[in-house]
Amino acid sequence: MTAHPKHVLIVGAGFAGVKTALDLCDDERFKVTLVSDRPTFRYYPTLYHTATGGSDRQSHIPLTTIFKDHHVEVVIASAKKIDRNKKILTTADGQKISYDVIVLALGVVTNYFGIKGLKEYSFGIKSTEDATELKHHLHEQLISQHQPDLNYIVVGGGPTGIELSSSLRPYLKRIMANHGIRHRAIHVDLIEAAPRLLPLMPKKMSRVVSRRLRRLGVKLYLGQAVQGETADSLMVSGKPITSHTVVWTAGVTNHPFFSANGFDITAKGKVLTDQYLQASQDVFVLGDNAYTKYSGLAQTAVTDAKYLAKQLKRQADGKVMRDYKPKRPIYVIPVGPNFAAVLWGKVELYGWLGWVLREVADFVAFHDIEKLLPASKQWLSEFDEQDDCPECAKAGAS
Numbered sequence: 001m002t003a004h005p006k007h008v009l010i011v012g013a014g015f016a017g018v019k020t021a022l023d024l025c026d027d028e029r030f031k032v033t034l035v036s037d038r039p040t041f042r043y044y045p046t047l048y049h050t051a052t053g054g055s056d057r058q059s060h061i062p063l064t065t066i067f068k069d070h071h072v073e074v075v076i077a078s079a080k081k082i083d084r085n086k087k088i089l090t091t092a093d094g095q096k097i098s099y100d101v102i103v104l105a106l107g108v109v110t111n112y113f114g115i116k117g118l119k120e121y122s123f124g125i126k127s128t129e130d131a132t133e134l135k136h137h138l139h140e141q142l143i144s145q146h147q148p149d150l151n152y153i154v155v156g157g158g159p160t161g162i163e164l165s166s167s168l169r170p171y172l173k174r175i176m177a178n179h180g181i182r183h184r185a186i187h188v189d190l191i192e193a194a195p196r197l198l199p200l201m202p203k204k205m206s207r208v209v210s211r212r213l214r215r216l217g218v219k220l221y222l223g224q225a226v227q228g229e230t231a232d233s234l235m236v237s238g239k240p241i242t243s244h245t246v247v248w249t250a251g252v253t254n255h256p257f258f259s260a261n262g263f264d265i266t267a268k269g270k271v272l273t274d275q276y277l278q279a280s281q282d283v284f285v286l287g288d289n290a291y292t293k294y295s296g297l298a299q300t301a302v303t304d305a306k307y308l309a310k311q312l313k314r315q316a317d318g319k320v321m322r323d324y325k326p327k328r329p330i331y332v333i334p335v336g337p338n339f340a341a342v343l344w345g346k347v348e349l350y351g352w353l354g355w356v357l358r359e360v361a362d363f364v365a366f367h368d369i370e371k372l373l374p375a376s377k378q379w380l381s382e383f384d385e386q387d388d389c390p391e392c393a394k395a396g397a398s
Helices: 015-024 044-051 128-145 159-178 203-215 256-260 298-316 352-369 372-383 390-397
Strands: 006-011 030-036 040-042 060-062 072-076 079-083 088-091 096-098 101-104 108-110 152-155 188-192 218-222 226-229 233-236 239-242 245-248 252-254 278-280 283-285 331-334 340-344 347-351
Touching: 006 015, 006 298, 015 030, 015 101, 015 298, 015 352, 044 128, 044 159, 044 352, 079 256, 128 159, 128 245, 152 159, 159 188, 159 203, 159 218, 159 331, 159 390, 203 218, 203 340, 203 347, 252 256, 298 352, 331 352, 340 352, 347 352, 352 372
Parallel strands: 006 030, 006 101, 030 072, 101 283, 152 188, 152 245, 188 218
Antiparallel strands: 040 060, 079 088, 088 096, 108 252, 226 233, 233 239, 278 283, 331 340, 340 347
C-alpha cells in the first residue's frame, strides 16, 4: 500500500466527475474524494423522456450505487470557495477539504438571459426534479381543466427542445385517453431565436428535423425572440402566445463558482485551461466548464475524464503528461418515436437506424459508469412507464 497516496478531490457528479473518480479510485496511489451538491448522478439525455411519462430510474443513479464497490469518499455539499495556494476547498456548509489535486466538473446552470418572468413562470428540464415537476403539471392541468392547455410551448431549438417537443403530443394524448377526456387538438409550439433549428449542425439536418417535427404536429417559430413571460402568456417577437405551460431549454451558463473564485473566463463563459486541462497548478477543469472544442456534450466529458485519469497515472509513474486532444463526438438526436437524426463525422443518418444508434449510445454511456449488469438494467428502464396517477398506472398495466 502506498504510504501517502495523492489526494484527488473531484467536485461535481456529472459524467466528467464520476468517470474520473471511477478511473482513479482503485489505484492505491490515489485517494479519491467526490464532492457533489446532490446524492445522484443525472443522465441528462433522457430527462425529456422522464418528463413525458418515462421512468425516472433511467435519468438518475444514486452515487452510493455507482461507488458501492469502489474506494471513493462521497461528500454531499456545495462547493463555495477554493484557496489554490493552501489547496483547500471550502463548502457552503463550512467544511474545509484539503487536496493534492482538484478536479472541477460542476456542470452548467440555466441562463434566462435576464428575460422578465421566465424564472418565475417557465418550467425547466435540467434535473430529475424539473422533469418530474413538468410531468405532474402536464397531468394535473389536463385532469383539472378536462382539456389541453391552449398551447404547450418549448423554447429552444437545440437537441433538448427538439426531443421534448416531439414527445409531448403522444404523452398528452395518452393521459387524455387514460382519463376518458374527449379528444381535442393539442398545440405544441417550438420557438428558436436562430433562423433554423440546430444552428450549429449541417443545414440538411435542420431541414430533415424540421420536416419531421411538423409531421408530428409541432408548430415551429424560427427566428423569433422571447421577450417575457407572465402567468398566462409568453411574449414572442412582440406578440403574446397564451399558455400556462412554457418549458425553457434555450440557455445555460457556466457554474457561478468559477467567476466567484477568480478563474480566467473566456468571452464564451468557459474556463481557460492549458494543454493539460489545467486552469492553474494542480487545478483541472473538465466537461462543460472548460473552454475546449466540443465542450457541452456528455461524450466530451467522458473523454476529458479518461484523458485526465490516464495522465495523472502517468505523472505518478514519473512520466510527462501528454497534451489533451479533443475527440469529435457523434451527434444523435431523437425526434419522436423510432426516429433520430445522426451526425457521425461527415455521415448523416435519419430514421429508424438513427434511433437504434441512439439506443446503443445510451447503453455505452451507462456502461461508462456502471458494470455490465447494472448498466443493462439501467438501459432497459427506458422502456418503463411511470405515472403517480392510479388511473394512468392502471391503464399502463392493462
